[in-house]
Amino acid sequence: MSKEIYENPDLKKERQNCPFNKEEITHLLDGGKEKTIERKQLENYILSDEQLKDAVPMEYLSHADKYAEELRKACLLMHKLADSPAGQVPTLRALMGAGLGSAVLKEGNPLALHYVMFIPALMGQGTIDQQAKWLEKAYNLNMIGTYAQTELGHGTFLRGLETRATYDPKTQEFILESPSLTAYKWWPGSLGKTANYAVVMAQLYTKGKCEGTHPFMVQLRDEETHEPLPGIVNMWLNPVCISSYIHYGTYVKPTNSKLSYATMVFVRVVVCQDVTTNLRKAVTIATRYSCVRRQSELKPGDREPQVMDYQAQQNKLLPPLAATFAFQLAADHLWNLYHTANNNIEQGDLELLPDLHGLSCALKALCSSEAANFVEVCRQSCGGHGYMSCSNFPRIYGQVTAAETYEGENTVLWLQVARYLVKTRKEQSGGLSVKYLIGEEKGPKTVDTTLEGIVKLYRRAAVGLVDVAIAELDKSGRKGEAPHDAWNHAAVYLIKAAQAHARLFVVESFVDSLKEGKLSAPVRTVLSQLCELFIIYWLLERSGDFFLCSNLTKQDLLLLNSKYVELLAAIRPQAVNLVDSFDLRDEVLNSPLGCWDGNVYQRLFDEAAKSPLNQSNVHESFHKYLKPLLKSNL
Ligand SMILES: CCCCCCCCCC/C=C\C/C=C/C(=O)SCCNC(=O)CCNC(=O)[C@H](O)C(C)(C)COP(=O)(O)OP(=O)(O)OC[C@H]1O[C@@H](n2cnc3c(N)ncnc32)[C@H](O)[C@@H]1OP(=O)(O)O
Numbered sequence: 001m002s003k004e005i006y007e008n009p010d011l012k013k014e015r016q017n018c019p020f021n022k023e024e025i026t027h028l029l030d031g032g033k034e035k036t037i038e039r040k041q042l043e044n045y046i047l048s049d050e051q052l053k054d055a056v057p058m059e060y061l062s063h064a065d066k067y068a069e070e071l072r073k074a075c076l077l078m079h080k081l082a083d084s085p086a087g088q089v090p091t092l093r094a095l096m097g098a099g100l101g102s103a104v105l106k107e108g109n110p111l112a113l114h115y116v117m118f119i120p121a122l123m124g125q126g127t128i129d130q131q132a133k134w135l136e137k138a139y140n141l142n143m144i145g146t147y148a149q150t151e152l153g154h155g156t157f158l159r160g161l162e163t164r165a166t167y168d169p170k171t172q173e174f175i176l177e178s179p180s181l182t183a184y185k186w187w188p189g190s191l192g193k194t195a196n197y198a199v200v201m202a203q204l205y206t207k208g209k210c211e212g213t214h215p216f217m218v219q220l221r222d223e224e225t226h227e228p229l230p231g232i233v234n235m236w237l238n239p240v241c242i243s244s245y246i247h248y249g250t251y252v253k254p255t256n257s258k259l260s261y262a263t264m265v266f267v268r269v270v271v272c273q274d275v276t277t278n279l280r281k282a283v284t285i286a287t288r289y290s291c292v293r294r295q296s297e298l299k300p301g302d303r304e305p306q307v308m309d310y311q312a313q314q315n316k317l318l319p320p321l322a323a324t325f326a327f328q329l330a331a332d333h334l335w336n337l338y339h340t341a342n343n344n345i346e347q348g349d350l351e352l353l354p355d356l357h358g359l360s361c362a363l364k365a366l367c368s369s370e371a372a373n374f375v376e377v378c379r380q381s382c383g384g385h386g387y388m389s390c391s392n393f394p395r396i397y398g399q400v401t402a403a404e405t406y407e408g409e410n411t412v413l414w415l416q417v418a419r420y421l422v423k424t425r426k427e428q429s430g431g432l433s434v435k436y437l438i439g440e441e442k443g444p445k446t447v448d449t450t451l452e453g454i455v456k457l458y459r460r461a462a463v464g465l466v467d468v469a470i471a472e473l474d475k476s477g478r479k480g481e482a483p484h485d486a487w488n489h490a491a492v493y494l495i496k497a498a499q500a501h502a503r504l505f506v507v508e509s510f511v512d513s514l515k516e517g518k519l520s521a522p523v524r525t526v527l528s529q530l531c532e533l534f535i536i537y538w539l540l541e542r543s544g545d546f547f548l549c550s551n552l553t554k555q556d557l558l559l560l561n562s563k564y565v566e567l568l569a570a571i572r573p574q575a576v577n578l579v580d581s582f583d584l585r586d587e588v589l590n591s592p593l594g595c596w597d598g599n600v601y602q603r604l605f606d607e608a609a610k611s612p613l614n615q616s617n618v619h620e621s622f623h624k625y626l627k628p629l630l631k632s633n634l
Pocket residue numbers: 092093096097098112116147149150155156157158159189258259261262264265267270271274353354357405406407408409412416419420423
């Protein structure tokens with residue numbers, strides 16, 4: 001007799017009479033029906049392998065055992081790559097990030113940097129000959145690489161990196177050296193124990209002149225013994241300059257010195273998708289739990305309500321639910337810009353490079369910071385159980401907050417965005433992705449609180465805040481301040497302008513995608529409600545920007561607040577159906593709070609029982625420490 005599949009009765013009720021086709025949203029997020037089929041096949045192929053399951057929860061292993069266990073599974077995954085039903089590239093993409101990969105490698109993938117930065121650096125910076133020599137070796141895993149740029153003393157300021165690569169014309173070799181403790185490469189993933197090669201960013205010196213940071217291929221460890229090569233600690237020999245600019249002993253400047261930063265741009269672009277995947281996991285866990293959890297008293301004398309029925313809980317969870325769609329659609333737009341810009345750059349056309357740099361910095365900073373804040377709100381919305389390690393919130397939060405720092409610390413990236421916006425506004429040229437800054441935007445006199453009207457307000461705020469920042473810069477200039485001091489003293493305004501620009505891009509992506517998308521009426525309705533909720537939410541959160549730069553009035557704000565709470569109530573009935581549409585398997589969520597069947601309490605109990613401390617009634621430490629204390633009559 002088939003085993004009755006348990007489904008929490010509250011979740012079961014939430015799923016009844018769903019007014020839209022969940023699969024239509026799943027296909028939208030996957031990029032089409034075929035992609036969904038491919039993803040599900042790949043998930044089955046990977047998650048059905050018993051060798052990829054953890055014998056004990058990772059949190060109970062030592063540091064070294066965690067590393068060994070993750071490396072074992074990562075290597076097994078690479079073996080499975082060859083036979084993957086989805087093909088190598090889609091499989092690699094799925095295994096490197098917060099989705100399928102994190103279901104197997106919960107502490108992180110020791111081979112991630114090899115695929116996410118080392119190979120992209122070879123592809124983007126290597127000459128044809130260098131690619132012929134190294135790419136096949138890298139793809140065949142005959143070498144494991146990392147991207148070694150950050151040093152103990154420098155991560156942000158690349159022009160301040162201390163590692164030196166001095167070209168010796170006699171031997172036609174580069175001598176790499178770490179001249180000081182602060183020059184030690186620090187932070188590169190896999191550098192400690194896994195990688196035997198690295199792309200090392202170093203200051204290139206030739207004929208006594210520093211030509212700036214360039215990428216170098218360096219062998220770190222013996223390919224057989226894995227022992228560090230002689231002198232590896234503070235002296236590297238025989239590196240090779242990737243995309244060598246040394247021709248017959250003479251340095252030939254690249255067409256754009258920032259092309260050596262291209263690998264970082266790629267990761268900033270993919271990070272937007274990755275943090276969105278993590279946010280989807282957090283929202284799914286919190287939403288399902290909030291419909292299972294019953295607590296307190298809403299109506300005196302009534303049964304304890306589902307906590308999702310509190311407006312306060314809807315205010316916590318529905319904006320991040322909407323954000324997952326907003327960030328996904330914006331990340332898709334950025335990915336398309338990346339491909340277009342990269343194809344043009346390969347043909348020598350660099351026109352889109354500033355737009356790509358500006359937008360990738362803006363979206364990486366916005367998506368990572370907003371996702372981190374939203375993940376923490378999701379954790380808090382689950383009360384004490386959200387604090388447990390097994391909830392998966394601590395791990396998801398750790399992964400998302402890391403993205404606020406790596407690949408360019410967010411503040412630094414916001415200032416890069418501001419530099420691009422000020423230049424575009426002042427020069428009234430270029431800026432293909434910030435067209436609103438070119439030409440005079442006439443702001444609407446009275447505020448129109450329709451969707452289109454609110455988007456116009458976002459544009460007013462974006463251009464207005466750039467003008468406020470420029471006015472600050474000019475004011476400082478008139479006081480005789482040097483440009484670098486004026487820039488530093490306008491930083492608060494510059495960052496606000498950059499953030500307003502990033503929000504405008506996300507809002508326009510969401511609205512435009514709904515206009516262009518071939519959606520059924522029910523899906524369009526629910527996604528339009530989410531879109532309107534999200535853009536009003538952000539406006540209410542940043543109302544100061546809009547008061548400063550538009551004719552928004554107190555009455556408008558009160559009207560928008562009313563609209564916001566109406567939308568919370570309208571979307572509440574579909575919350576579980578919307579997160580079900582993400583189609584995230586329990587193994588990917590990896591949380592007893594978010595499992596599809598809602599059997600939360602039994603799963604929490606089962607997780608607790610796995611703790612080594614729960615394998616005996618009295619832990620040995622009692623006899624060693626506590627009992628003597630109890631007897632000591634202090
Ligand atoms: C495939 C799916 C996989 C999914 C997995 C995703 C998860 C990924 C997991 C990875 C985990 C960890 C990896 C982490 C790796 C790292 O952290 S690597 C190290 C990252 N470090 C940084 O990002 C350093 C940040 N600092 C900088 O980029 C530069 O120092 C900075 C840009 C801040 C300043 O550079 P300067 O040389 O000083 O330039 P500046 O004077 O400010 O500007 C001059 C000029 O150049 C333009 N510019 C700057 N950068 C770029 C660029 N990258 N591209 C194009 N143009 C650039 C700038 O706009 C100026 O132009 P202008 O016209 O003169 O104004």
